Amino acid sequence: MESTLKNMVLSLTLISMAMVAGLGFVYELTKDTIAKAEKQKEVSAVKDVLPSFDNNPIAEMKEIDGLTFYPAKKNGQSVGCAVKTFTNKAFSGRFDLMVGFLADGTIKTIVVLEQKETPGLGAKMTEPKFKNQFNGKNPAQFSLLVKKDGGKVDAISAATISSRAFCDGVQKAYDLYMKNFVHSTSGEAAKSDSTAVKGGTHE
Amino acid sequence: MSNFKVFTNGIIKENPTFVMVLGTCPVLAITTTGFNGVGMGLATAFVLVLSNIIISILKNYIPDKVRIAVFITIIATCVSVVELLMKAYTPELYKSLGIFIPLIVVNCLVLGRAEAFAQKRGVWASALDGLGMGLGFTLALTLISIVREILGNGSIFGFPFLPAEADKILLFILPPGAFLTYGLLFAVMNALKRKANI
Numbered sequence: 001m002e003s004t005l006k007n008m009v010l011s012l013t014l015i016s017m018a019m020v021a022g023l024g025f026v027y028e029l030t031k032d033t034i035a036k037a038e039k040q041k042e043v044s045a046v047k048d049v050l051p052s053f054d055n056n057p058i059a060e061m062k063e064i065d066g067l068t069f070y071p072a073k074k075n076g077q078s079v080g081c082a083v084k085t086f087t088n089k090a091f092s093g094r095f096d097l098m099v100g101f102l103a104d105g106t107i108k109t110i111v112v113l114e115q116k117e118t119p120g121l122g123a124k125m126t127e128p129k130f131k132n133q134f135n136g137k138n139p140a141q142f143s144l145l146v147k148k149d150g151g152k153v154d155a156i157s158a159a160t161i162s163s164r165a166f167c168d169g170v171q172k173a174y175d176l177y178m179k180n181f182v183h184s185t186s187g188e189a190a191k192s193d194s195t196a197v198k199g200g201t202h203e
Numbered sequence: 204m205s206n207f208k209v210f211t212n213g214i215i216k217e218n219p220t221f222v223m224v225l226g227t228c229p230v231l232a233i234t235t236t237g238f239n240g241v242g243m244g245l246a247t248a249f250v251l252v253l254s255n256i257i258i259s260i261l262k263n264y265i266p267d268k269v270r271i272a273v274f275i276t277i278i279a280t281c282v283s284v285v286e287l288l289m290k291a292y293t294p295e296l297y298k299s300l301g302i303f304i305p306l307i308v309v310n311c312l313v314l315g316r317a318e319a320f321a322q323k324r325g326v327w328a329s330a331l332d333g334l335g336m337g338l339g340f341t342l343a344l345t346l347i348s349i350v351r352e353i354l355g356n357g358s359i360f361g362f363p364f365l366p367a368e369a370d371k372i373l374l375f376i377l378p379p380g381a382f383l384t385y386g387l388l389f390a391v392m393n394a395l396k397r398k399a400n401i
Contacts, residue, residue, distance in 0.1 A: 003268035011264050015273050019280040026284045033291035041294065 046082040049100025049109040085173035090165040092116045106138040122162030213335030220343030221392045226312035231381040237360040240348030248337020253281040255333035258321040
């Protein structure tokens with residue numbers, strides 16, 4: 001077909017619009033299923049990072065300052081908590097982690113939920129070699145900073161930014177967990193009070 | 204060329220991987236397990252069929268000078284559709300293929316068929332061409348990934364046939380193994396073709 005400015009602009013515009021409409025339709029169609037699949041992933045991550053429990057952490061989840069807490073209990077005693085945390089300091093914006101804490105704040109396991117870091121560099125944080133160094137460490141003694149910044153975390157080589165972001169996400173989860181769940185174990189009422197206030201300030 | 208020939212063309216005579224050597228990046232990168240190979244192949248086949256159909260329908264409304272831009276718009280849409288569908292219904296597979304699903308956009312096989320076939324032919328023939336090419340690609344990926352999985356992991360489609368403590372040739376799961384497997388299978392294919400006089 002002969003190209004003129006008019007038909008080039010017209011065909012590109014119309015075809016792009018039609019494609020966008022089609023894509024929007026499929027997006028609407030799959031939106032709910034995708035959300036469900038992601039929720040499923042979160043639920044299985046919660047189970048992966050927690051010690052054995054007999055309550056339902058999903059039903060007891062609490063949102064504090066944008067982080068989601070899934071408390072685990074055994075025989076009514078708190079045994080730990082899975083925290084869905086995030087960082088905005090990553091190399092490509094944001095990523096989400098699920099961190100499992102024991103009752104005293106010791107990290108049990110970390111699972112990477114969602115990340116867009118560079119494959120082969122920052123994306124190596126999903127590998128056991130990096131993320132398993134946190135297992136069994138308590139951030140009270142194990143300073144959550146990469147060695148370059150005076151901490152104890154072995155950064156991924158050539159991906160210091162991603163490693164710092166990872167620490168940032170875990171640190172945030174640890175701070176909020178200690179503040180809202182661990183220090184107030186003396187009284188149930190005080191605990192639910194503080195979370196209520198926190199929940200109120202959120203959003 | 205009859206419709207049947209259009210269909211088989213992509214599987215044997217002009218197989219994208221073993222004859223035309225198009226779109227080899229995913230061929231080398233994701234063929235570490237049988238499931239990855241089949242999944243990537245079928246995702247590409249779906250994009251090929253869909254983009255071929257749309258382009259052959261619109262071929263009379265696409266000015267020559269902007270055709271590549273229009274093709275890429277259409278292909279990118281098809282890939283996004285596949286991405287959304289995989290995210291919704293096969294999240295595990297989507298996770299293991301990762302970045303290579305969005306990268307189908309720049310797979311030259313897809314653009315190549317749009318340029319060489321779909322923009323000149325009817326809807327039905329273009330759909331068959333896309334299907335044939337897609338299946339040819341899937342077969343090639345499956346073949347390579349099965350060989351690599353057997354040698355490197357001691358399993359077929361996730362079912363281990365060797366005890367876990369047996370020594371495997373780990374090299375075949377790693378990138379060099381992709382080149383070795385591809386090259387050797389290429390030689391076998393060429394030998395077979397010469398024998399059968401295709």
